[in-house]
Amino acid sequence: MTIFIVLDLMATIAFAVSGALAAMNKRFDPFGVGIIAIVTAIGGGTLRDMLIGRTPVGWMQDLNYLYMIFIGLGMALIFRHKLQKLRKTFFLFDTIGLGLFTITGVEIGINAGLNPIICIMLGTMSASFGGVLRDVLCNEVPVIFHREIYALASLIGGSFFLLLLKTGWDQDIIYVLTASIVISIRLLAVKYNWSLPALRLPQE
Amino acid sequence: MTIFIVLDLMATIAFAVSGALAAMNKRFDPFGVGIIAIVTAIGGGTLRDMLIGRTPVGWMQDLNYLYMIFIGLGMALIFRHKLQKLRKTFFLFDTIGLGLFTITGVEIGINAGLNPIICIMLGTMSASFGGVLRDVLCNEVPVIFHREIYALASLIGGSFFLLLLKTGWDQDIIYVLTASIVISIRLLAVKYNWSLPALRLPQE
Amino acid sequence: MTIFIVLDLMATIAFAVSGALAAMNKRFDPFGVGIIAIVTAIGGGTLRDMLIGRTPVGWMQDLNYLYMIFIGLGMALIFRHKLQKLRKTFFLFDTIGLGLFTITGVEIGINAGLNPIICIMLGTMSASFGGVLRDVLCNEVPVIFHREIYALASLIGGSFFLLLLKTGWDQDIIYVLTASIVISIRLLAVKYNWSLPALRLPQE
Numbered sequence: 102m103t104i105f106i107v108l109d110l111m112a113t114i115a116f117a118v119s120g121a122l123a124a125m126n127k128r129f130d131p132f133g134v135g136i137i138a139i140v141t142a143i144g145g146g147t148l149r150d151m152l153i154g155r156t157p158v159g160w161m162q163d164l165n166y167l168y169m170i171f172i173g174l175g176m177a178l179i180f181r182h183k184l185q186k187l188r189k190t191f192f193l194f195d196t197i198g199l200g201l202f203t204i205t206g207v208e209i210g211i212n213a214g215l216n217p218i219i220c221i222m223l224g225t226m227s228a229s230f231g232g233v234l235r236d237v238l239c240n241e242v243p244v245i246f247h248r249e250i251y252a253l254a255s256l257i258g259g260s261f262f263l264l265l266l267k268t269g270w271d272q273d274i275i276y277v278l279t280a281s282i283v284i285s286i287r288l289l290a291v292k293y294n295w296s297l298p299a300l301r302l303p304q305e
Numbered sequence: 306m307t308i309f310i311v312l313d314l315m316a317t318i319a320f321a322v323s324g325a326l327a328a329m330n331k332r333f334d335p336f337g338v339g340i341i342a343i344v345t346a347i348g349g350g351t352l353r354d355m356l357i358g359r360t361p362v363g364w365m366q367d368l369n370y371l372y373m374i375f376i377g378l379g380m381a382l383i384f385r386h387k388l389q390k391l392r393k394t395f396f397l398f399d400t401i402g403l404g405l406f407t408i409t410g411v412e413i414g415i416n417a418g419l420n421p422i423i424c425i426m427l428g429t430m431s432a433s434f435g436g437v438l439r440d441v442l443c444n445e446v447p448v449i450f451h452r453e454i455y456a457l458a459s460l461i462g463g464s465f466f467l468l469l470l471k472t473g474w475d476q477d478i479i480y481v482l483t484a485s486i487v488i489s490i491r492l493l494a495v496k497y498n499w500s501l502p503a504l505r506l507p508q509e
Numbered sequence: 510m511t512i513f514i515v516l517d518l519m520a521t522i523a524f525a526v527s528g529a530l531a532a533m534n535k536r537f538d539p540f541g542v543g544i545i546a547i548v549t550a551i552g553g554g555t556l557r558d559m560l561i562g563r564t565p566v567g568w569m570q571d572l573n574y575l576y577m578i579f580i581g582l583g584m585a586l587i588f589r590h591k592l593q594k595l596r597k598t599f600f601l602f603d604t605i606g607l608g609l610f611t612i613t614g615v616e617i618g619i620n621a622g623l624n625p626i627i628c629i630m631l632g633t634m635s636a637s638f639g640g641v642l643r644d645v646l647c648n649e650v651p652v653i654f655h656r657e658i659y660a661l662a663s664l665i666g667g668s669f670f671l672l673l674l675k676t677g678w679d680q681d682i683i684y685v686l687t688a689s690i691v692i693s694i695r696l697l698a699v700k701y702n703w704s705l706p707a708l709r710l711p712q713e
Contacts, residue, residue: 122710124654130705132661133654147560152351154360156562161627182711219365233442238641240650242444246328246337253336297334302326303386356555358564423569437646446648450532450541457540501538506530507590 108280109205110169112198116142117173118191120235125181127239137235138174142166144231149206149223153213196287200280202228203255207262217263224259225252228283247299250290258283312484313409314373316402320346321377322395324439329385331443341439342378346370348435353410353427357417400491404484406432407459411466421467428463429456432487451503454494462487516688517613518577520606524550525581526599528643533589535647545643546582550574552639557614557631561621604695608688610636611663615670625671632667633660636691655707658698666691 120141124134143160150158160166180187206227210220229245229252236243245251262279289295324345328338347364354362364370384391410431414424433449433456440447449455466483493499528549532542551568558566568574588595614635618628637653637660644651653659670687697703 125708125710127650127655128707128709129654130656130707132664132705133651134708136654136660151355151559152360152362152365154358154562156560157621157623157627158560161560161623164624164626167626178708181708213361215361215365216368218368218371219361237441237444237645238651238654240444240645240648242331243337243442246333246340246442247331248334252340256336297336299332299334300329300338300382300385301332302329355559356564356566356569358562417565419565419569420572422572422575423565441645441648444648446535447541447646450537450544450646451535452538456544460540501540503536503538504533504542504586504589505536506533 108197109201110165111194112201113142113166113169114173114176115191115194115198116231117170118177119195119232121174121177122181123235123239125177131178134177135174137238138177139167139170140238141231141235142170142173144234145202145227145229146206146231148230149209149227152226153209153215153223155209155213192291196284197280199228199251199255199287200258200283203258203283204262204276204279207259211266221256221259221263224262225255228252228255248296250295250297251287253297254283254286254290257286312401313405314369315398316405317346317370317373318377318380319395319398319402320435321374322381323399323436325378325381326385327439327443329381335382338381339378341442342381343371343374344442345435345439346374346377348438349406349431349433350410350435352434353413353431356430357413357419357427359413359417396495400488401484403432403455403459403491404462404487407462407487408466408480408483411463415470425460425463425467428466429459432456432459452500454499454501455491457501458487458490458494461490516605517609518573519602520609521550521574521577522581522584523599523602523606524639525578526585527603527640529582529585530589531643531647533585539586542585543582545646546585547575547578548646549639549643550578550581552642553610553635553637554614554639556638557617557635560634561617561623561631563617563621600699604692605688607636607659607663607695608666608691611666611691612670612684612687615667619674629664629667629671632670633663636660636663656704658703658705659695661705662691662694662698665694 117138120138121134123141124137127133129137143158143166147158147160150156203224206224207220209227210223215223232245232251233243258279261282262275265275265278268275321342324342325338327345328341331337333341347362347370351362351364354360407428410428411424413431414427419427436449436455437447462483465486466479469479469482472479525546528546529542531549532545535541537545551566551574555566555568558564611632614632615628617635618631623631640653640659641651666687669690670683673683673686676683
């Protein structure tokens with residue numbers, strides 16, 4: 102499924118751009134920007150692979166991910182003065198990445214023979230943990246813990262993916278449906294400003 | 306030893322509650338609160354398992370840990386207005402958890418054939434690193450680095466555990482003795498306000 | 510090559526001292542200072558080992574690293590009032606450590622049969638990631654992302670190392686040359702105050 106691979110690589114680019122932008126926002130030097138871009142793009146998948154013992158982790162064995170990150174990094178550096186205008190484009194890539202990395206993560210869990218609940222967690226982790234690491238390394242509170250519906254879209258999509266697999270439908274159709282669910286939830290959440298309420302403790 | 310398993314699961318609940326409280330204190334949304342609860346409860350054991358190559362890590366293979374976390378999470382959400390009153394109860398659970406996770410960690414090190422010093426480190430890491438990750442993800446300086454005697458109780462207990470194993474006594478007795486040492490040190494430290502002095506550099 | 514092993518262990522001491530100083534600067538207690546010293550000295554190598562599945566990780570199998578850390582820790586505690594005067598000595602050790610850990614990291618990558626680009630990344634990670642973890646645990650923005658040329662020296666040295674390996678020269682000579690390159694770049698960068706420019710986003 103060529104379109105799938107193309108989108109997966111585009112998602113890696115998008116995550117790298119998101120990391121590079123966050124790092125430039127903190128005024129890191131080019132080296133720091135590069136590290137943050139790499140960590141954002143591969144952090145989620147790396148943690149997933151380490152947790153299940155799939156080592157050397159993915160990006161060490163398939164250099165295409167690294168090349169995509171370099172492309173994303175170059176794009177962020179070159180177009181950084183115009184990125185405000187391109188924001189919608191990158192938001193779209195990032196959202197596509199959320200959908201696709203969810204699917205990859207769940208599938209790798211299934212192949213490792215893990216329980217469905219664990220597989221869904223692996224999917225969400227693959228899709229969102231790169232962003233958590235990006236924020237930790239930038240010394241910020243991870244944005245997905247207190248703003249926007251992001252990882253939740255991945256969690257819901259991952260659950261649907263497992264349900265759809267039971268139907269016996271064609272795998273490509275299931276991929277497209279799952280990605281559509283994740284992407285739709287995320288797009289709607291941003292368009293209509295959906296967010297979960299903050300939980301807080303009573304003041305003493 | 307049924308009582309032991311029951312206490313281990315209760316400890317997982319206590320750690321999850323501790324994570325959920327910290328996250329609500331930062332006003333995270335329900336999703337963020339869930340992630341922090343999970344990371345606090347399983348973070349120490351997960352790092353230990355990854356370091357020694359015991360993968361997929363423990364909680365991926367025994368779902369009971371996850372169920373306990375969900376219970377802890379539910380308790381934190383439901384009782385969050387009354388948790389001030391229940392603080393002593395949860396402190397007790399957390400302290401029991403410290404003792405039990407120390408034992409589990411050291412034992413797993415022994416089973417992996419590692420040097421006793423490394424085993425003690427694994428025990429302390431299992432018992433205290435979930436709290437470190439909780440604080441890092443909340444963008445706080447980890448509390449165990451500069452306040453209270455916490456991980457030190459685990460370190461001392463782990464050392465005694467290894468000594469006791471040489472006596473050839475019944476394993477259950479050794480478990481109970483070790484847990485008692487860790488729990489006693491922690492309880493006394495809190496009751497009498499023991500703490501290690503801060504180290505500081507001379508002002509220039 | 511005895512001199513090499515001696516320098517490697519001295520580098521571990523230097524990294525432990527660097528961690529202990531950072532922790533004392535944050536007024537951590539002795540336990541916290543110990544943890545930060547350990548993490549700074551072994552963090553980079555530990556991540557490298559976990560990523561490629563070389564577990565139990567190195568320091569769990571060769572206790573010499575731990576003993577060096579204890580020496581570094583003791584030195585930092587005893588001499589902390591005089592460390593200002595010894596700063597140049599420790600800077601030199603740290604720089605030697607940067608050079609040597611780069612070589613170790615790249616070599617381990619080669620032995621694992623990984624692609625040269627990945628090997629260079631592993632070298633840089635081994636040499637610099639302990640410092641990143643140190644800063645994250647101290648709740649600071651990692652210094653190597655926005656100040657000084659540090660990891661870049663390791664990156665350049667690692668690349669030269671791979672090129673030199675193709676010459677077929679004696680391995681000891683290649684080791685010495687590589688370490689010299691890393692150390693020279695780092696020393697020159699500090700002496701002449703070289704740094705990479707911060708990248709920043711245009712103000713909106």
